[in-house]
Amino acid sequence: MEFLFRKANLDDIPFIARTIIEAEKGTTNNLGLANFFELSEAEIFELIISMLNEEIDGCEFSISSFLVAEYGGRPVAALGGWLEGYFDEMPSTILKANLINYTFPKGNLIKGQHKNDIIKDLKIFRDREAYQFEYAYVERKYRGNKLMQKLMDEHFKNAFKINPNVKKAQSFPFANNLTSIKIHKDAGFEIIKQYKSNHPEILKYSPYNIRLLMEIVFK
Amino acid sequence: MERTEILQKVRIILVSVLKHENFSIRDDLRATDVEGWDSLTHMEIINEIEKAFNCKFKLKELNKLNNISTLIELIQSKI
Numbered sequence: 001m002e003f004l005f006r007k008a009n010l011d012d013i014p015f016i017a018r019t020i021i022e023a024e025k026g027t028t029n030n031l032g033l034a035n036f037f038e039l040s041e042a043e044i045f046e047l048i049i050s051m052l053n054e055e056i057d058g059c060e061f062s063i064s065s066f067l068v069a070e071y072g073g074r075p076v077a078a079l080g081g082w083l084e085g086y087f088d089e090m091p092s093t094i095l096k097a098n099l100i101n102y103t104f105p106k107g108n109l110i111k112g113q114h115k116n117d118i119i120k121d122l123k124i125f126r127d128r129e130a131y132q133f134e135y136a137y138v139e140r141k142y143r144g145n146k147l148m149q150k151l152m153d154e155h156f157k158n159a160f161k162i163n164p165n166v167k168k169a170q171s172f173p174f175a176n177n178l179t180s181i182k183i184h185k186d187a188g189f190e191i192i193k194q195y196k197s198n199h200p201e202i203l204k205y206s207p208y209n210i211r212l213l214m215e216i217v218f219k
Numbered sequence: 220m221e222r223t224e225i226l227q228k229v230r231i232i233l234v235s236v237l238k239h240e241n242f243s244i245r246d247d248l249r250a251t252d253v254e255g256w257d258s259l260t261h262m263e264i265i266n267e268i269e270k271a272f273n274c275k276f277k278l279k280e281l282n283k284l285n286n287i288s289t290l291i292e293l294i295q296s297k298i
Contacts, residue, residue: 056282089285091251097258098281101265109262116259123257 001071001145005154008066010053012075016066017048019078019137026174026207036115036205037108051099058087059095060134067154069138069147077138079151081169083162085128092126115205121197122211124172130215131159133171136180148183168217175210189214225272225294229287232267236260246288272298 008016021044024033034044051061059065065082068075084092101109126132133155138147159166171189173180181191195211202209230244237255242248250256256264268290269275274297284290 054278056278088283090282091249093258094250094261094284095282097261098265098278100258101262102278102281106266109266113259113263128251 001142003076003145003147003150004070005150006068006070008063008068008075008078010055010063012066012068012078013049013052013063015068015075016052016063016078017045019066019080020048020060020135021045022137023135024207026177028207030204030207032205032207036119037104037112039104039108047103050103054099054102056095056099058082058085058090059092059099060132061096061099066135067151067158069142069151071142076142077147077151078136079133079148079155080135081131081133081152081155081158083159083166084126084130084132084170086162089128091128092132118199118201119197119205121199122195122202122206122209124195124211124213126170127168129163129166131155131166131169133169149187152183152187166218168215171214172211173214174206174208175212176208181212181214184214184216187216189216220295220298222291222295225291226287228271229268229290229294232264232271236263236267244287246286246291248287249285268294274298 021031021041025031031041031044034041048061052063055064056062057064059082060080062082065080066078069077082092133152136148156169159169171184173184175194192213192215194213197209226244234240237253237260239254242253250261265276265281272294274294276293280293284293
């Protein structure tokens with residue numbers, strides 16, 4: 001199979017929204033984001049499309065963060081990545097928060113804010129100037145073609161184009177996502193630390209209760 | 220409204236949302252410098268500031284706020 005690797009564009013937004021939803025589910029069928037804000041999957045899908053359409057750069061809800069693998073004229077795989085703090089020195093967590101705050105219904109935001117304590121132990125911290133990976137998805141039919149590895153390689157090229165002195169890349173897979181962990185290890189990532197939640201309700205809002213920080217340091 | 224007054228009101232909002240005072244409010248203070256200032260609390264902080272100053276920020280304005288100084292300047296431009 002011949003695949004084309006390219007930057008995502010506005011026409012890819014529905015596929016990128018699907019990518020984000022599938023990645024949020026991880027190895028489960030549970031969409032934590034929907035449960036967290038008490039919205040349906042269909043509503044979350046539309047809200048993600050709205051956020052991507054804002055074309056804000058520098059976070060996991062930025063269309064410019066995504067690269068896609070195309071086959072037969074349509075995207076079949078995608079991977080998000082960006083250089084942390086590159087745009088106006090803004091942390092991605094704040095850009096993401098602004099997008100959600102601007103897009104989601106206020107009543108649902110309040111419902112989410114009341115659950116802060118449940119998810120607090122899985123909150124991750126991204127290092128400024130480190131290249132970040134978030135949200136990966138390959139359509140089932142196209143798995144086994146090493147598309148994720150190839151997309152990651154394209155992201156690495158992109159990282160060095162943006163900043164030739166970029167020191168490292170970070171990714172935060174869930175500890176039960178063995179495929180993702182293997183892909184990262186094969187690319188040279190190492191497990192640096194883990195975030196664990198023992199909250200009894202955590203699996204309602206997250207695909208697993210342990211999240212890893214994996215890093216690759218560029219020589 | 221004087222800059223110092225705005226700064227004081229912002230400080231009160233930060234303490235109220237973050238539920239601690241382990242920071243000193245200064246022009247170059249960033250969200251990442253303050254314990255507990257994450258995506259969820261950021262939304263609350265922005266909503267409380269909009270309420271307190273009776274103003275509304277645009278998304279593009281919010282995405283330029285990389286420290287307290289830029290936040291204060293934006294509030295001043297709105298009131």
